Amino acid sequence: MNKDVFKEKVKTTVRVVYEKTKDWVKVNRMIVLYFLFAVLIEVIAVAAVEGSPFLSRPFISLGLLICICGLMLLVKKNSKRVGICSALLVLQAIVDLVFSVIFDMTDQYFDFGMFNLRNDAFGILESIPVNFVTFYAGLFFCVLYIVYGSRILKRDKKITQGKRSKWYSLGVAALGLIMTTVSLFAYNPLKTDKYEEMLNGKQTSAYASYGMIGNFVNELANATVFKKRQNMSSEQVENFIYAEESKPTQHFGVSKGNNVVVVLVESFEWFSFIADEIAFNRLPIEEEQLAELFPNLTKFYNSSVVGNNFHSREKTDIAETLSIMGCYPTDSYVNYNYDENVMPQTMPILLKELEDANIQARSFHNGFKTFYNRKQVHDSFGFESLTDMYDMEKMSQASVANGGEQTFVNSMVSGTRNLDYEMINTCKDLMFPTDKRFYTFITTITMHGVYYERENLALEQERLSAIYPLTEEATEEEELLWHYVSTVINFDRALGCMMEDLEKKGLLDNTTIVLYGDHNTYYHDLSNYVKDIHGYETENCFTDLYRVPLMIYDQNLEHEVINKFACTADIVPTLLDLLGIKYFSNVYFGNSLFSQKESVLYSRAYDYFLRKGIIGRSVNSILYRNDELVTFAAMESFKRDATALVEKIRYCDFIFEEDYFANRSHYKKYFAKMKELNS
Numbered sequence: 001m002n003k004d005v006f007k008e009k010v011k012t013t014v015r016v017v018y019e020k021t022k023d024w025v026k027v028n029r030m031i032v033l034y035f036l037f038a039v040l041i042e043v044i045a046v047a048a049v050e051g052s053p054f055l056s057r058p059f060i061s062l063g064l065l066i067c068i069c070g071l072m073l074l075v076k077k078n079s080k081r082v083g084i085c086s087a088l089l090v091l092q093a094i095v096d097l098v099f100s101v102i103f104d105m106t107d108q109y110f111d112f113g114m115f116n117l118r119n120d121a122f123g124i125l126e127s128i129p130v131n132f133v134t135f136y137a138g139l140f141f142c143v144l145y146i147v148y149g150s151r152i153l154k155r156d157k158k159i160t161q162g163k164r165s166k167w168y169s170l171g172v173a174a175l176g177l178i179m180t181t182v183s184l185f186a187y188n189p190l191k192t193d194k195y196e197e198m199l200n201g202k203q204t205s206a207y208a209s210y211g212m213i214g215n216f217v218n219e220l221a222n223a224t225v226f227k228k229r230q231n232m233s234s235e236q237v238e239n240f241i242y243a244e245e246s247k248p249t250q251h252f253g254v255s256k257g258n259n260v261v262v263v264l265v266e267s268f269e270w271f272s273f274i275a276d277e278i279a280f281n282r283l284p285i286e287e288e289q290l291a292e293l294f295p296n297l298t299k300f301y302n303s304s305v306v307g308n309n310f311h312s313r314e315k316t317d318i319a320e321t322l323s324i325m326g327c328y329p330t331d332s333y334v335n336y337n338y339d340e341n342v343m344p345q346t347m348p349i350l351l352k353e354l355e356d357a358n359i360q361a362r363s364f365h366n367g368f369k370t371f372y373n374r375k376q377v378h379d380s381f382g383f384e385s386l387t388d389m390y391d392m393e394k395m396s397q398a399s400v401a402n403g404g405e406q407t408f409v410n411s412m413v414s415g416t417r418n419l420d421y422e423m424i425n426t427c428k429d430l431m432f433p434t435d436k437r438f439y440t441f442i443t444t445i446t447m448h449g450v451y452y453e454r455e456n457l458a459l460e461q462e463r464l465s466a467i468y469p470l471t472e473e474a475t476e477e478e479e480l481l482w483h484y485v486s487t488v489i490n491f492d493r494a495l496g497c498m499m500e501d502l503e504k505k506g507l508l509d510n511t512t513i514v515l516y517g518d519h520n521t522y523y524h525d526l527s528n529y530v531k532d533i534h535g536y537e538t539e540n541c542f543t544d545l546y547r548v549p550l551m552i553y554d555q556n557l558e559h560e561v562i563n564k565f566a567c568t569a570d571i572v573p574t575l576l577d578l579l580g581i582k583y584f585s586n587v588y589f590g591n592s593l594f595s596q597k598e599s600v601l602y603s604r605a606y607d608y609f610l611r612k613g614i615i616g617r618s619v620n621s622i623l624y625r626n627d628e629l630v631t632f633a634a635m636e637s638f639k640r641d642a643t644a645l646v647e648k649i650r651y652c653d654f655i656f657e658e659d660y661f662a663n664r665s666h667y668k669k670y671f672a673k674m675k676e677l678n679s
Contacts (some may be wrong), residue, residue: 030149031072031491031520034085036063037141038092042211045096048133049103050208057187061214063179074166082149089145092213093138099212100131108605109206111219111331118258127564184221194330195650199643201618222331230654237660240651242673244585249594253580254556257355259511260347260575261431261498264320265491266448268517268549271530272488274298278544280532282484283481289467293489296496300515300551306561307550307593311543312519312568313603313610317372319518319568320443324348324381326572326588328604329656330649339377342661344670345587347572348382351439354581354678360384360438364431366423367390367412367445369417383441389418392426399426411456417487419456420446420494428501432511446490449481460489477529482509484526509555514571517548536615536624543612543624552593554578565612566593582677586648600642600648609642619643 025032042061043053055061059361068088073079099110187210206215244376271279273294275287291298311511312319321334325346328334334341343349348361361383369375369388378386396408411418423444424431453461459481470482495515502508520527528534533545550566552574569590576583577592591597601610609616613626614635619642625635654660661667 008540009449010150013429020660026534028073030078030081030085030152031069033078033145033148034072034089035065035069037089038147041093041096041138041141042213044137045100046207046211047111048131048137049100049212050205052208055209055211055214057183057209058211058214059183060180060187060217061211063176063181063183064213064217066179067173067176067178070169070171070176073169073172078149082146082153086142086146086149086337089142093134095216096212097131097134097138099207099216100134103207104131109607110212110215169538171216180217184218187218195646197618198649199619199648200621204622207619221605230650230657232651232654234666235283237651237654238669240586240647241670242584242586245585245677246577246585246592247595248582249577249592250579251557251594252625253501255512255575255578256580257437257510258554258579259432259437259507260351260579261439261511261513262347262439262571262575263495263498263513263515264316264443264518265322265515265549266316266444266446266518267484267521267523268447268488268491269521269527269530270549272485272548273492274301278540278547279530280540281477281481281530283468283478283485285468293463293467294492296492296499297488300463300495300499300553303559304515304551304553305557305559305593307516307566307570307656308553308561309612310516310548310550310570311546311601311610311612312517312548312567313546313601313606314519314568315605316443316448316518318604320372321377322568322589323516323571324441326569326590327648327652328507328569328589329653330602330604332656334656335373335377338656338659340380341656342667343380343382344661344667345572346381347575348439350576350581350674351579352382354674355436355579358436360433360440362387362430362438363441363443364423364427365389365443365445366418366420367443387427387430392418392423392604395426409456416454417446417448420444420491421497424497424501428497431498432502432507433504434505434507444491444494446494447484447487447521451480451487451523451526454484454486457486457490460486460493463489477526480524480526481530484521511554512575513551513553514575516550516568516571518568520548541613541626541629543610543615543626546610550593552578562593564593565598566590567599567610569601570599583674584677586651589648589652598637598641600638600645602642602645609638609645611638611641614638616642619646 002621043055046055047053053639064567070083072085075084101108102108131236204404206218209215210218269279270276271282275290276282285293309329311494315334318328322328325334325343327345329338332338333424348359351359352361363374363378363381363383363386365374365386366389369386374388375386383459389408389412392408393410394657396406400406408418408422423442431442432438464486470479470480474482499508502511519532525534527545531540531544532538533540533542536542550571557578567590570593571590573583573585573588573590573595574593577594585591589602590599602608602609608623609619613629614622615624616622616638619639630638661670
């Protein structure tokens with residue numbers, strides 16, 4: 001065959017293929033258009049969240065889309081095709097928008113555990129941010145598809161295809177299903193060993209890897225097909241639990257026999273009450289004026305051990321649990337999935353079993369006790385009661401009925417945060433009894449959420465206005481910060497009420513107080529504004545975004561500032577150290593603030609590892625490193641300590657999944673070993 005004949009055959013073949021392809025596209029243009037629009041909606045939504053439209057692992061969602069298109073080829077009427085594809089596009093646009101909004105609100109990727117929080121986390125939102133890029137992109141393509149589809153229906157209601165179209169369509173659908181299935185297995189090594197993924201995984205983020213729809217399918221597979229329980233023997237678990245004993249520090253036992261008060265201060269930041277070197281854009285208030293606005297916090301700071309490099313990167317429920325129990329499982333929520341577990345490592349149960357069976361262990365929250373399922377889980381933690389806003393309201397009403405003053409107004413019913421001062425003033429006799437030793441845990445709420453003009457903060461706003469009035473020229477960020485500062489003034493009053501009551505009752509000398517922030521003020525990106533940190537590409541240290549206060553007051557401790565990295569998981573080990581209680585280190589994720597060992601923060605909510613100047617998606621996959629702060633030796637230390645933490649997490653997961661200590665022999669052995677350790 002000469003070259004000219006060959007070229008002519010090739011041209012003819014290309015022409016035939018082109019014509020057939022053109023005819024096929026014309027017949028199936030609504031399916032082709034659906035495919036293109038579905039891809040565009042997805043990549044635009046991902047770009048709006050992640051900053052880039054490119055997916056590193058797109059084949060889960062791509063395979064699902066091909067499967068849908070194959071099934072749509074079986075539909076013989078354009079009207080049905082247009083109707084079904086329009087519904088699918090609208091559904092996808094809504095799902096992507098919801099996932100985008102969840103990310104904008106919480107900075108978290110979707111997982112099925114969020115369904116546990118649906119009545120709580122979304123029930124308290126004053127406003128829901130809308131991701132406008134995702135919203136308008138989804139709206140545009142859905143409307144365009146429906147309008148164009150309506151025009152097509154006027155001309156082509158029936159579809160003419162060849163006899164083999166059925167098998168061809170099923171083949172396309174099968175190809176897409178195979179692609180999705182293979183991708184799920186190929187991209188899920190963590191489902192066979194998720195701890196290996198925690199050590200060496202290269203995934204940058206869920207949406208940048210899988211897309212929003214792909215991540216949803218992935219999470220669905222995780223919860224069903226790939227859900228795998230670990231197989232460990234009791235001997236293995238015991239060998240790990242009891243392998244390492246804590247080492248007493250120079251302050252070991254200085255608080256022995258003391259009462260304990262732990263105060264979780266919602267959205268607490270250093271810049272709220274001191275001239276913090278990280279707060280570049282804070283309100284222009286001088287140190288003397290800050291001391292005037294915050295006399296009790298200033299005095300407490302100057303009398304306490306200060307954890308100046310303390311970080312928290314969790315939601316309130318997880319931060320709360322970490323400061324009561326010192327550890328947390330992955331993939332599940334203690335407050336919902338393990339709320340009836342036996343948990344001997346919690347502070348209330350340890351103190352009752354080891355030191356004082358009659359110690360009063362109570363928790364207090366000026367929200368409602370069903371929120372985050374606190375009522376149930378605090379019972380499992382070993383608290384004998386949880387007092388919430390409804391209880392406080394009844395106590396206040398009883399006071400008025402007996403001729404006393406009204407101490408508490410339940411503002412939550414009208415959509416406003418309750419006041420921390422009113423909680424302490426109402427409950428101080430329950431919180432700080434004089435006839436028994438106590439462990440009291442307090443969760444505040446005044447500083448939570450959106451910052452705005454509030455009637456119940458009129459006194460605080462008046463005090464702030466006297467020093468720094470809010471003008472009409474103030475920017476939105478300055479206005480948010482101004483209102484936030486007014487909420488901190490109320491907490492300052494609450495702290496003053498608590499300290500005055502303890503001193504009046506003669507309890508201050510034998511009470512240890514831990515006061516810490518559960519997380520930064522991420523609402524409206526206020527923390528980003530004040531600290532001038534808006535992304536990894538910044539002149540400032542990105543991890544300072546999560547640096548929040550930790551202060552420990554004890555008459556036997558002199559004021560000092562400790563600069564080593566610490567996190568919420570360190571609170572329980574620190575208290576045990578001060579109380580003179582030795583413990584098995586592998587049960588807890590953190591270390592005493594007074595020890596030489598630095599902890600690594602593993603964020604259950606956000607799924608990464610953190611230390612000052614370092615954020616790792618896995619131990620060996622670093623998202624951010626501040627080269628000015630992190631030396632080679634510091635990096636190696638981070639990897640070594642984070643690797644040890646992953647091993648603790650592995651056993652923690654098993655202990656929770658199996659409710660290990662519900663076995664009475666395991667529970668007895670744990671406390672027999674603890675008593676032997678402390679004998």
